Amino acid sequence: MLILGIETSCDDTACSIIEASSKKISVLSSVVSSQIKLHAKWGGVVPNLAAREHLKNIVPVVLTALKNAKINPSQIDLMSVTQGPGLIPALLIGTNFSKALAYLWKKPLLGIHHIEGHIYANFIGIGSQLATHNTQRKKIRFPVLCLVVSGGHTQLVLMKKHLDYKIIGETLDDAAGEAFDKVARILRLGYPGGPAIAEAAKHKSQEINFKQIQNPKSKLTKKFGIHNSEFIIHLPRPMIHKKNFDFSFSGLKTAVLYEIHPVKSAKGSPDMREFNRAGKHPNKLTDKNYITAVATEFQQAVIDVLVSKTLKAAEKFQPKTIMLAGGVSANQELRRQLGEAIKKKFHPVKSTNGSSAVQKFNRVKTTNYHLPPTTYCIDNATMIASAAYFRWQKMNAKQKKSALINWKKIEASANLNLSK
Known part of the structure; x- marks a missing residue:
C-alpha cells in the first residue's frame, strides 16, 4: 500500500511517500525543508516563526514528494500526519493541511505520535514481519x-x-x-x-x-x-x-x-x-x-x-x-x-x-x-508513514472505515501521550 506522511512538529516541514507491505517498507520519496538557518540566529526554535515557514513550505514540499515518487493523489491508500507532541503553532499547520487533503482526496487519515514515528524509523527499509531470515x-x-x-x-x-x-x-x-x-x-x-x-x-x-x-x-x-x-x-x-x-x-x-x-x-x-x-x-x-x-x-x-x-x-x-x-x-x-x-x-x-x-x-x-538509518534519525515524514502502516495493520474493518472521516476528528496536541 502507498502511504503519505506529513511532519511539522518543530522546525522541519516534511512529506514522504512509502510503499509498505509485510515484506518491506520502501521509501519512494522523502522531502524535508529545514529551518535551521532561520532559527540559528535566535539560538533555538521560535514557534510562531516556525509556523509561518511551515505555511509557506508545506504545499511545495508535498508537491515535490508526489513528483519524486512519480505518483498522483488517486494512488495513495492512506495519509498520516504528526498529531503531537510538539510546538502547537507548527503542529496546527501540518494537521489542518492533512485534514484538508484527506477531505479533498477522500482518503483515510491517521494521526501519529511523534515519538512513535521515531521508534518506527527502525523499520524503514526492512520487512514488517518480526521473524525473517534474509x-x-x-x-x-x-x-x-x-x-x-x-x-x-x-x-x-x-x-x-x-x-x-x-x-x-x-x-x-x-x-x-x-x-x-x-x-x-x-x-x-x-x-x-x-x-x-x-x-x-x-x-x-x-x-x-x-x-x-x-x-x-x-x-x-x-x-x-x-x-x-x-x-x-x-x-x-x-x-x-x-x-x-x-x-x-x-x-x-x-x-x-x-x-x-x-x-x-x-x-x-x-x-x-x-x-x-x-x-x-x-x-x-x-x-x-x-x-x-x-x-x-x-x-x-x-x-x-x-x-x-x-x-x-x-x-x-x-x-x-x-x-x-x-x-x-x-x-x-x-x-x-x-x-x-x-x-x-x-x-x-x-x-x-x-x-x-x-x-x-x-x-x-x-x-x-x-x-x-542516520537519515531518518532527525525529524522526517518517512518515520510517520512507517508508524502509520503498523497502526493500519492493527485496525479492524470498522476502524479503517472510520478513518475516512478522521479529517473531522484529528486535533493537534502539544502534549500527546504515547499510548497503545
Whole structure:
C-alpha cells in the first residue's frame, strides 16, 4: 500500500511517500525543508516563526514528494500526519493541511505520535514481519527495549509487541537533546547543539591528549593536556548510580555553566545576566582548545548516563532487541559506545559490520542491537508513514472505515501521550 506522511512538529516541514507491505517498507520519496538557518540566529526554535515557514513550505514540499515518487493523489491508500507532541503553532499547520487533503482526496487519515514515528524509523527499509531470515538487519524481535533520545524526550520504552509501549524510565527535567542545545549556547557553538557539540568533540583525538586520573572524590575525572596548557574538567553523571531508569540533565547543564563561568550571584548560582551581557564573555570562551575539552566531556557525560541506564534496563527486562530512536540517535559516539558496551556486557558470539547495525549476544541468545538509518534519525515524514502502516495493520474493518472521516476528528496536541 502507498502511504503519505506529513511532519511539522518543530522546525522541519516534511512529506514522504512509502510503499509498505509485510515484506518491506520502501521509501519512494522523502522531502524535508529545514529551518535551521532561520532559527540559528535566535539560538533555538521560535514557534510562531516556525509556523509561518511551515505555511509557506508545506504545499511545495508535498508537491515535490508526489513528483519524486512519480505518483498522483488517486494512488495513495492512506495519509498520516504528526498529531503531537510538539510546538502547537507548527503542529496546527501540518494537521489542518492533512485534514484538508484527506477531505479533498477522500482518503483515510491517521494521526501519529511523534515519538512513535521515531521508534518506527527502525523499520524503514526492512520487512514488517518480526521473524525473517534474509538479513540480520531484519531481525527486530520482541520484546524490544528502545532508548529514545531527542530534543524533547529522553525515555526508555519497553515494547512487548507492536504499538505496545511501557515507559520504564524518562527524564525528570531536561531531555538530552535539550541539554545539548543549551550547552552549545553556553559554549557559543551555535544551533542546533547536538551536531555542534559532536563536531567539536570529534577532534579530541587530534587536538587533545587525555588520560584517566585517579581522584579521591571521583574516578570519572579526566585530565586534559592541550599543547602548553592543561585543564582538569569533571562533569557529573546525573543519576547514573540510581537503581531506577530515569534521567536528569538539567544539573549537567548547570555544571557546565559553573565550569565556564565561576562568577556567582548573591544566591550562589552563576549570574546568567552577567554571562550574557555583551562584551562580558568569560576569557575561557576564547580558547578553542578549552571549548573542545568541555564539549568532549559534556558529550561523554551524557553518553555514560544513557548507556548505563540502557544496560541496567536490559539486564532487568531481557529484551530480544535493543534499539535507538530520536534525533540524538544520530550521534556517532552514542551509537558506537552503546554498541561496544552491550557487546562487552553480554559477551557477543557474533557481530556484523556497521552497515547492518546488528550485534548478537549469547546471554540472551536472540538479542539484537539495532540502529535506525542516520537519515531518518532527525525529524522526517518517512518515520510517520512507517508508524502509520503498523497502526493500519492493527485496525479492524470498522476502524479503517472510520478513518475516512478522521479529517473531522484529528486535533493537534502539544502534549500527546504515547499510548497503545
